Every structure is written in C-alpha cells, then in structure tokens.
Amino acid sequence: MDSSEYDLPFFHRAGFHRSTCRVCGSAFWTLGDHDRCQEAPCRDYGFVGHPGFTRPHTPHEMREAFLGFFEQRGHTRVRRYPTVARWRNDVFFTQASIYDFQPWVTSGAIPPPANPLTISQPALRFIDLEEVGRSGRHFTLFEMMAHHAFNRPDHEVYFKDRTTELCHELLTGDLGADPTAITYKEEVWEGGGNLGPSLSVGLLGLELATLVFMEYVRDGAALKPMPLTVVDTGYGLERFTWMSQGTKTAYEAVFGREYDELRRTFPPREAAILLDHARALNFLLTDGVVPSNSKEGYFARLLLRRSIRILQRTPDAPELVAILDASGREIARAFPEIGANRDDLHRVVLAEAERFAESIDRARGMIRRYDERTRSTGGRINEEDLVQWYDSLGIPPDLAVEELKEPPKIPDDFYARVATRHENERPTNDYVEPAVGLPDVPESTPATEVLYYLDPYTLSFEAHVAWTNGPFVALDRTYFYPTGGGQVTDKGHLGDLEVVEVAHQGRWILHRLERASPFAVGERVRGRIDAARRMQxxxxxxxxxxxxxxxxxxxxxxxxxxxxxxxxxxxxxxxxxxxxxxxxxxxxxxxxxxxxxxxxxxxxxxxxxxxxxxxxxxxxxxxxxxxxxxxxxxxxxxxxxxxxxxxxxxxxxxxxxxxxxxxxxxxxxxxxxxxxxxxxxxxxxxxxHEEILKEASRRLGVPVAQLPDGIDRLLAEIEESRKLARARRREDLGATAERLLADPSVAERVGETTIITGAVDLGRPDLMELSRLLTKEPGRVAILTGEEEGRGTLFVGSTSPRVAANEVVREASAEFGGKGGGSPAAATAVGEPGAPLARALEAARLAARRAASP
RNA sequence: GGGCACGUAGAUCAGCGGAAGAUCGCUGCUUUCGCAAAGCAGAGGUCGGGGGUUCAAAUCCCCCCGUGUCCA
Incomplete structure (x- = not known):
C-alpha cells in the first residue's frame, strides 16, 4: 500500500510526525518521541497500575462514553445485532461490528440504517478460546465499539482524515489520554476481495482500536477503487475499560464485582473463564442458540460444558445458573433483552447440564472398566488413550485421569494432538445444489414481473411470451409460483399445454411444458394454475x-x-x-x-x-x-x-x-x-386413519376401541406358538438323543470315554443341538453326520478331556474332502457334494477311539 | 457438514472367527410370623437392519439406521 495513503492532513494539522518502529519495522504516526510503536509486543504494558485514562470506567460507563461521544458528533446510535448472524449464511457468528452490514450495505445494495452510525456490537471469536483467562486480555465474547460511515460517489460522509481525527479526539478528550503517548501504526487490511489502508491505535503497550478504510477491490494485480468506500472501525470495549482502570488483567476491570466474588472460590484463570463464558452464553442463548453437537449449537455446548467442569471440580462452587444470572443482570443494563426470558434460558441450560452428567456417568464407568481390563492384562493406559477418549467420547482428560489407578501424565500438547486427528478431514461444506438443467435466458429478455406476491388468488391470467426454448417458456408476467422457500412448484396450463414445473432462473421465471413450446415470442397466452394444488x-x-x-x-x-x-x-x-x-x-x-x-x-x-x-x-x-x-x-x-x-x-x-x-x-x-x-x-x-382403523378392526374381528388389547392378545399367541415350535423341536431332538443313547450299536465305551456315533437327517444347527444333548455329561464324545443341500456335514462335540473335537474332525475330513475346524469342545466340517459321508463318520470314530484309549 | 466411538437379555456391560455370557432385576421353590437377606432352580436374545467373505460371523468387509462425541 502506497505510503501516501496514510499521509493524512489531520496528522499535519495536529503536528504528528512519521517514524519507524525499531522492533517491528512498521511506520507509525505520533506526537511524541517514540522509537517504537506503542503496542505489545513492541513494548510492555505501561498502564497496569498507571491507567492511561484520567478516570476509571466500568464497561457500562465506557460504552456510554463512547456512544455518547459519537452521538454528539452527528452519529446515530444503532442497536446491537444478534451474535448469531441470521442474516448471512457464510458464518455462524457476528465476529465484528461490520458483519452487521455485510453483505447488503457494504455492497451498496441497501442503505445503512443510519449514516454515519455508532454501535457497540457483541462479537464472538472462538479462535481465542484457549487464551481466555490465560493471556489476561482475551475473551470469547467481546464488545466491538465502532463508528461507521458509508460513502457513495454522490454522498461522502467522511473518510480517513475525519475518522482519525475523531479517534484522537475521543482518546484525548474526556478520557484524557496523553496525546503524545499515542501511536497510529500503518497497516493493510484485506478481506473478501476488498482491501485498504488501516491504522492500529496503540497506547502504553495496548492496541486499543483499529481504523479500517475499505477502499479498493482487488482485480488481479491491480487495485480498483470501490464504488462505495467504508469506514470500518473497531474499538475494544474491554480494552478501553482496562486502560481506564489499569488493573493487572482485563478481567478484573471488565467483570468487576462478580470477578471479586468468584475469586473467593476460584483461582484467577477459572474465575475469568466462568465469567467470560457466562457472558457469551447469555448472548448466545438469548439470541436463540440451542446447545447441540453441530453448527452454532456446538459452541454453546462447548462453553457450557467447560463451565460445568470447572464448577464440578471445585468444592462449594455456586450454581451455574446463578453465575449466568449475575452476569446477565450486569449485561441487561445496556441490553435489556438479556435475561428477559430467564426461565427459558434456565431450561435450556439445565437440560444440557443433565445430558452432560449422563454422558460423564457413562464415560466414567467405561474408563474404569477399560482401566481394570488393561491393567489385568499387564497393559497401561497411555496418553493416546486420553486423546482417543476425548475425541470420540468427549471425556475431558482431567476427568479421565481422576478415574484411573495409574494415570498417564496429560501431555502439554493435548489439544494439539486432538487437532492432528482432524487434519485430514476434507471440508465439503461448499455443497452446491446440482444444476437442474435450466437453459440460459438471453440478457435482452425482459425480467419476469412476479404477480403471485401481490395476489395469491388469481389463478387465471393472460401474459405475453417473452422468450422460449424447447419446453421452456418465460412470460413477461406470471402468477405461477416457482419451487423455492421450501414450497414446491405450481402446476397448471399455458394455453392447452400442461405446465409440469416452474423454476427461478436469474431474473426470470421459467415454465417447463409437457413438450416443446409451440408459442412464438410476443404471443398472448392464457395461464391457468392448478387451483386445488395451489390452495393446498x-x-x-x-x-x-x-x-x-x-x-x-x-x-x-x-x-x-x-x-x-x-x-x-x-x-x-x-x-x-x-x-x-x-x-x-x-x-x-x-x-x-x-x-x-x-x-x-x-x-x-x-x-x-x-x-x-x-x-x-x-x-x-x-x-x-x-x-x-x-x-x-x-x-x-x-x-x-x-x-x-x-x-x-x-x-x-x-x-x-x-x-x-x-x-x-x-x-x-x-x-x-x-x-x-x-x-x-x-x-x-x-x-x-379412520379407514385404516376400521379395516384393522374388521380383520382382527374386534371393535376399534379394543384394537390395542386385540393386538396384545395376538402377539401373545404368536409368542406362544413360537415357543411351542421351539419346544417341539427340542423334544424331537431329545427323542433322537435318547434313541441313540439307548442303541448299544452306536455307543461304545473306550476307557473313561463314551463315544456315540450317528448318521441323522439334520442340518448343521440341529446337529449342534443334538450333540449338546448327547454330551451333557462329562466324558462323552458325539460324532454325528447329516446332510444339507447335497453336502455332507460332520459334527463332533466332546466333553472328554482326552478327545479334542477339532483333531477328530481334522483327521476325518480328508475322507470326504471336507473343510472345517473348531475348538476342542466342538468342531464341524462340510464335505464335497456326493463325497462318502459314511467313510468320514467311520474315520472320525476311529480317530476318537484312538484318542480316548488310555 | 466431516472425523471418531458405540448399538449383545428388562438395565449395566463382557465376549471380538469355532456350542451366546456375567452382574443386577424378574418368576418359582427353600428358609422366615412377615419383610429384608441368603440358597437353589428357571424364564428372558432375529447379538440395531441389510448385503458380502468363510466349512463356520455377535466377532472380518461394505451399505444403511440409531446414539454419543470431537472438530468446522
């Protein structure tokens, strides 16, 4: 960016000079004698213990001071926008005040609500989550105070010069900052294809504000001026408040009495996290986010669960809702909608807390069992296990460690390791609806006049054909509703031809006919909409x-x-x-x-x-x-x-x-x-439904009122007969077993072992069942063959310690080309079709006898 | 939207290629004046659904469905 971009008349009028920071090398403007810009890390905080403003302000006072200052200078105060960016679908949350005006205002499509305007916009940045409570200055929700001006070629409000002048006046006026202590560092801002110069405002080591001037559109290597230039400023309410109080961290200044209160129970970091999260949650929940595991809901869950964990591991901790309420009361002084639906908010929070408790209970049991099992096999739980549990089960590592007998150390890079697991995920969010095959309409075609907006009851109308191609027709005006907004297409007729679908295409509405359109451009046609369908x-x-x-x-x-x-x-x-x-x-x-x-x-x-x-x-x-x-x-x-x-x-x-x-x-x-x-x-x-009930009642032969009982009875009968069938099968098998046991030719005794052999006409599951019946007592071996779908099956069950069923099967299976295996207790093999099953049975018998003989 | 984990008896879960298990609960019996408790016996399972691999699948592979969770 050319250095002339920053060479403002205001700087010269007020006597500023340009210097270069010895540390970061950036150019900056100042009234003082500095060899470096007045922002960390180029210099240390100089305001802790020595506030940079004359009077301590609470956040509420600071917000009022800021908004009041700009109101007095011709700005209109605008109410905050929701923290959930409902008016856009490219982001979940409002991350800066300018988000409120993107894309419609910044693109010039609609006028701003006021011009110039001032606002204090609560904004969410989850990227800083880990820094909250640690850095002394990070928040997940912060308020970005701003003044914005939108300049059109025919109407210039103000731009770089006046913006900087206003900023300087704000700081050095009632707030009373030392004019020579301030530096304006030259930076370049770029985003969304736009860019421009910006100034970063430093005082005593703290970056207080950024003044952004959206001025250019990037066009390849060249920069083209934007038709609408925008003053996008951001003044951190929390930082201003901190500067005015000069406390050790921003949290003491911002959270004030509530922070002192919580500090009686919690260490500084946890008190800060609790209050930061409570503030963010008050806004998020008020703005209609429901905690869940996806989209914006996940972030609400994250904040809630982190808070609950802190409370859980602290004895005598206050209730979560109490912290939320205290935080909400403070916020409500400026934003009365916060806490207006406290009961609803409590219900949402308590439901989530309950789910979390259930989740943790399940996890606890699981970890304990896993720990026992692992240790009993001589293993140890390692750091990777902790990462795995957090990622797949949501168990925070500190909680997991509590449950373990010999816990591993929680690695310092724990969350980085979690992140590594998500590295190779491919984001496929940018799913675009596949083109439905609509033809392009020539630009010269006049746009369709949309009439259904005005009168949904006109279902017959005349219009002129504006353009046509194949089955597609665009009219100069139409009452046909195209698919959109979750409502399906109208159908009907154009002339004598059926309209099968209506769709938006650019500035036109296209009617797709059942076949190629016979209409000529300019021809007058009658449209009739399927009235019953439309009404429904x-x-x-x-x-x-x-x-x-x-x-x-x-x-x-x-x-x-x-x-x-x-x-x-x-x-x-x-x-x-x-x-x-x-x-x-x-x-x-x-x-x-x-x-x-x-x-x-x-x-x-x-x-x-x-x-x-x-x-x-x-x-x-x-x-x-x-x-x-x-x-x-x-x-x-x-x-x-x-x-x-x-x-x-x-x-x-x-x-x-x-x-x-x-x-x-x-x-x-x-x-x-x-x-x-x-x-x-x-x-x-x-x-x-009535018909279905009547039919069900007729088929079941009971009155409608008795259907539930009738069905119960029917189900009981089915269950009964199923049991009966099973019992009968068992009985049959039992009879077979007894017959075999009684037949001296099939049972032979070898030492301690009784070997029973039998060829029966049963399938594999029945062979198994029969074998069980035959080998109820120890010291028994059952060798059974059956035939199923032309293939012989050999089944061997054994309760004799001498005879291993799988060995017997292995030796016998060669006889009939059988493949199989099993355990010493039970084994099975299936042979080639038509293979000699009797030989296999005999081979198995010999093998079993050999094994059983002492 | 994507990744990971998990779906087995009424509940909580084990088993992770060879004959479906444990604990609690339930039913019956024994003991007891009765309850609790104990002992014995028993009932209770399309192992989420559907395909595939295999002689053999709760177990391996693929596709669904459901639940949980992490990350955008």
Whole structure:
C-alpha cells in the first residue's frame, strides 16, 4: 500500500510526525518521541497500575462514553445485532461490528440504517478460546465499539482524515489520554476481495482500536477503487475499560464485582473463564442458540460444558445458573433483552447440564472398566488413550485421569494432538445444489414481473411470451409460483399445454411444458394454475408459519425454524429444541395452532425495506434463513408471527382449515421435526386413519376401541406358538438323543470315554443341538453326520478331556474332502457334494477311539 | 457438514472367527410370623437392519439406521 495513503492532513494539522518502529519495522504516526510503536509486543504494558485514562470506567460507563461521544458528533446510535448472524449464511457468528452490514450495505445494495452510525456490537471469536483467562486480555465474547460511515460517489460522509481525527479526539478528550503517548501504526487490511489502508491505535503497550478504510477491490494485480468506500472501525470495549482502570488483567476491570466474588472460590484463570463464558452464553442463548453437537449449537455446548467442569471440580462452587444470572443482570443494563426470558434460558441450560452428567456417568464407568481390563492384562493406559477418549467420547482428560489407578501424565500438547486427528478431514461444506438443467435466458429478455406476491388468488391470467426454448417458456408476467422457500412448484396450463414445473432462473421465471413450446415470442397466452394444488400449498405454507409461532409460544423463544418443506400431501418444519417433545406439549401446540386458525386472523403480505423491517420485528424475521435483496417480503399473521417469506399465503388464518400433526421425531441433536397436514389434506388424513382403523378392526374381528388389547392378545399367541415350535423341536431332538443313547450299536465305551456315533437327517444347527444333548455329561464324545443341500456335514462335540473335537474332525475330513475346524469342545466340517459321508463318520470314530484309549 | 466411538437379555456391560455370557432385576421353590437377606432352580436374545467373505460371523468387509462425541 502506497505510503501516501496514510499521509493524512489531520496528522499535519495536529503536528504528528512519521517514524519507524525499531522492533517491528512498521511506520507509525505520533506526537511524541517514540522509537517504537506503542503496542505489545513492541513494548510492555505501561498502564497496569498507571491507567492511561484520567478516570476509571466500568464497561457500562465506557460504552456510554463512547456512544455518547459519537452521538454528539452527528452519529446515530444503532442497536446491537444478534451474535448469531441470521442474516448471512457464510458464518455462524457476528465476529465484528461490520458483519452487521455485510453483505447488503457494504455492497451498496441497501442503505445503512443510519449514516454515519455508532454501535457497540457483541462479537464472538472462538479462535481465542484457549487464551481466555490465560493471556489476561482475551475473551470469547467481546464488545466491538465502532463508528461507521458509508460513502457513495454522490454522498461522502467522511473518510480517513475525519475518522482519525475523531479517534484522537475521543482518546484525548474526556478520557484524557496523553496525546503524545499515542501511536497510529500503518497497516493493510484485506478481506473478501476488498482491501485498504488501516491504522492500529496503540497506547502504553495496548492496541486499543483499529481504523479500517475499505477502499479498493482487488482485480488481479491491480487495485480498483470501490464504488462505495467504508469506514470500518473497531474499538475494544474491554480494552478501553482496562486502560481506564489499569488493573493487572482485563478481567478484573471488565467483570468487576462478580470477578471479586468468584475469586473467593476460584483461582484467577477459572474465575475469568466462568465469567467470560457466562457472558457469551447469555448472548448466545438469548439470541436463540440451542446447545447441540453441530453448527452454532456446538459452541454453546462447548462453553457450557467447560463451565460445568470447572464448577464440578471445585468444592462449594455456586450454581451455574446463578453465575449466568449475575452476569446477565450486569449485561441487561445496556441490553435489556438479556435475561428477559430467564426461565427459558434456565431450561435450556439445565437440560444440557443433565445430558452432560449422563454422558460423564457413562464415560466414567467405561474408563474404569477399560482401566481394570488393561491393567489385568499387564497393559497401561497411555496418553493416546486420553486423546482417543476425548475425541470420540468427549471425556475431558482431567476427568479421565481422576478415574484411573495409574494415570498417564496429560501431555502439554493435548489439544494439539486432538487437532492432528482432524487434519485430514476434507471440508465439503461448499455443497452446491446440482444444476437442474435450466437453459440460459438471453440478457435482452425482459425480467419476469412476479404477480403471485401481490395476489395469491388469481389463478387465471393472460401474459405475453417473452422468450422460449424447447419446453421452456418465460412470460413477461406470471402468477405461477416457482419451487423455492421450501414450497414446491405450481402446476397448471399455458394455453392447452400442461405446465409440469416452474423454476427461478436469474431474473426470470421459467415454465417447463409437457413438450416443446409451440408459442412464438410476443404471443398472448392464457395461464391457468392448478387451483386445488395451489390452495393446498398455500394452506401448508401458512400452517407452517402458524406452527412456528405456536411452537415458539409454547416451548420458548429458543425455538427457531431450522428447515421446512411444504408439499401437496404433507408439510414439515424442523425446529431447534433441546429435547424430544412430550405428548402433552404436542397436544398443546396442536390446540393452540388450531385456535389461531379459528380466530381468523388476517395474514398480510407486503414489501418493506430491510432495515425498517429488522427494526420493527427483530431478527426472528429470518426463520427461513438469510434472504437476499434490499426489500423483504413480510408475511405477518397479525399479533402472532412475522417472517420474511416469498411464498404464497392464505389471507386469513381460517382458510388453513385445520392443522393435523402427523408425526414428530428428533432428526438430530437439538433439532425436532414435525410433520403435519392442513386444509383438505388434514381431513383426508383423518379419513384415511379412520379407514385404516376400521379395516384393522374388521380383520382382527374386534371393535376399534379394543384394537390395542386385540393386538396384545395376538402377539401373545404368536409368542406362544413360537415357543411351542421351539419346544417341539427340542423334544424331537431329545427323542433322537435318547434313541441313540439307548442303541448299544452306536455307543461304545473306550476307557473313561463314551463315544456315540450317528448318521441323522439334520442340518448343521440341529446337529449342534443334538450333540449338546448327547454330551451333557462329562466324558462323552458325539460324532454325528447329516446332510444339507447335497453336502455332507460332520459334527463332533466332546466333553472328554482326552478327545479334542477339532483333531477328530481334522483327521476325518480328508475322507470326504471336507473343510472345517473348531475348538476342542466342538468342531464341524462340510464335505464335497456326493463325497462318502459314511467313510468320514467311520474315520472320525476311529480317530476318537484312538484318542480316548488310555 | 466431516472425523471418531458405540448399538449383545428388562438395565449395566463382557465376549471380538469355532456350542451366546456375567452382574443386577424378574418368576418359582427353600428358609422366615412377615419383610429384608441368603440358597437353589428357571424364564428372558432375529447379538440395531441389510448385503458380502468363510466349512463356520455377535466377532472380518461394505451399505444403511440409531446414539454419543470431537472438530468446522
């Protein structure tokens, strides 16, 4: 980056000079006499014990000081965005204040909520997890205070010069930092194909803020100016607070009284971890994350379980929810939504704690058994075992060690070893829906005017053909709904031809006909939509919104839609929830949702600017995931549910008819799927079930009310006859055994051993069973042959210590080309088809006699 | 989304190519005024499902399903 980028008029006006850091070699600007930039590691902390600001601030005071400062200078204060980035699908969490405005504002697609604006945005960075409590300055959740300006060619708010001036004024004004102690280090910021100069603000060894100026687009080797330049600043609230107090670590300054409180029970690192995690969890859970083993849920689980482990190994530790509540009360001073649903939050946390306890119990037993087994065979548990247990069973190494009699040392690089195991995993997240084979539409074709948004009831219309190719037709306007948003395609007719599928393709909606289109461009055609199908889809879609609302109302605000599908036969919604739904909860939801149907509330669909809609309804709008565009289509069930949605909807809830829940299942950890039907299908379904019941009752010959008992009786009968068959077989075999034992020609005595030989017509399992019956007493050898599918089977069982069954079989099997083997107690061989089985039997008898003779 | 581990009697698990086991629980009997307890006897298993390899599969291989867990 050219050095002129940093040569700001402000620096000259205020008397700054440019210098080079003796340690890191970077250029920086300062009023003072420094040979190095004023950030660690180039210099030590100089503010511990000697605060760099005049007055100590709490985080709350510091946030107010910051936001107030910028408000007084023409900035509008903007409310925080959720810590879960619902409006984007490229990241899980909000990691910086600028995330709030990506991609729609930064790309210029929509105007910012205010310009310039100031915000304090809670941000999450799990990359620093291990440093929390150790470094004295890292947090998983931190607040990034910022002022942002978005400059268009026709409207410049401010850029590098004013930004730096404001920053300097902030520090040296009321906060009272020594102007000569500050350095502005020249850096380059790059991200997402954009880049620009940035300044890193150092004071007494602490990097307090970064001022980023997004200015260029990388185009190969060249840099092209961005049409919209962005001021992206980040001021760490925690660091400002720390600087103002000059405590030993940032944790004392940030967590204040709660930290002192916990320090009575915990060492410094653990107290810091507990409070850091509690703060992050308060935001995460309030913003609707349910702990689970995948996606954002995993991070909530990680924080919860780490916290629980610390509490578990500490005597007289406070309750986790108590720590969460204390932390939440402090946060709520600035963010009142935190703790507003404390009961729901407690339920989520307690459910997770319970699961963790179960998991640990299981693990404990397993480790103890494994330890005993290993030691009894002279082995030892090694470090790799610890890694394996953590990776596959989730047993923290410190816990494993507690259970072991002779524990190995936990290696220092434990977590690095875990990471090594995950090195060769290939990320396949970037799965793209395979192209459905839609043709490209020439750019010159006018975009399709989408009419179903405005009126879902017009099912017959006239339009002009805008473009056509094979079976595909684009119209200048259409009421046909294309597959999307979990709602399946409309069907119907264009002219006399059937429309089999409708799909989005760029700015057009393509209708695929049953065969090649006969229409000419410009031709006027009549479109007719399959009314019954559309009605059913509308009912299912509106039903989905109603259920979503009822589920959130019944189960708690942690419920978010995690996926949905609306077909003609049924619909389903996946929601985030921490356990399976009880029968009672289901009944409640079904009653509630049908009540809303009967209340006949209006369902309004309209367009609204993104920022305005977010402001009015909050981020629960994005139930269906991130949606593109500057305007959102809002579907509002009055007083009940509001979502951004492009689907076709009933205009009153009563049109949904009825909603019948068909099935509920936990499809994965933290996600519950409900399947249901509405409208005509709900009635059909009830009829079908009725029919099935009646038919079952007819076939079983009992009244419907007695079906369960009837089935029980039937099952008992089946069980009975199965037992009977088994008993009969055993009896038959028993009779055969007795017959053989009674026949002096088949049983011969050699020394202590009785050898019984017999050729019977039985298969292998029966031969085995028979052998068992014959060799119940010690000192017996049974040599049996049978035939199965033309192949002779030899079975030898022995309870004589002198006669090894496998030896007998080995010697005999040569006689009939048999392959086999076994143990000294039982052995078997199967011969070639048609091989002389009798010879094998005789050979086995001789072998057994030889072995048995003293 | 990917890796790893695990699915065996009602429960907890062992077995890891040769005749399905242990402990607890259950049933019956003995002992006891009765209970607890003990002793004896017994019932209870498509070894998650489906393919394959093998003379032989709970055990080895492949594909599903389910559970747990680590990591993005």
């Amino acid at each position: 889809l509308m009912q299912h879609h509106t039903a989905t919104h109603l259920l979503n609302g009822a589920l959130r109302e019944t189960l708690g605000p942690h419920v978010w839609q995690a996926g949905a599908y609306k077909g003609t036969e049924s619909a389903r919604i996946d929601i985030t929830h921490y356990k399976a739904l009880s029968r009672d909860e289901l009944r409640k939801v079904e009653r509630r949702v049908n009540q809303v149907v009967r209340e006949d509330r209006p369902v309004k669909s309209y367009f609204e600017g993104r920022s305005e809609a977010e402001r009015r309804f909050g981020f629960t709008l994005y139930q269906g995931g991130a949606v593109p565009g500057k305007e959102l289509r809002i579907v509002e069930v009055e007083g009940f549910d509001v979502e951004a949605c492009g689907g076709t909807h009933c205009t009153h809830t009563s049109e949904v008819g009825a909603i019948a829940l068909m099935d509920v299942e936990r499809i994965q950890d933290g996600i519950v799927r409900l399947t249901y039907a509405s409208g005509e299908r709900a009635l059909d379904l009830r009829d079908e």
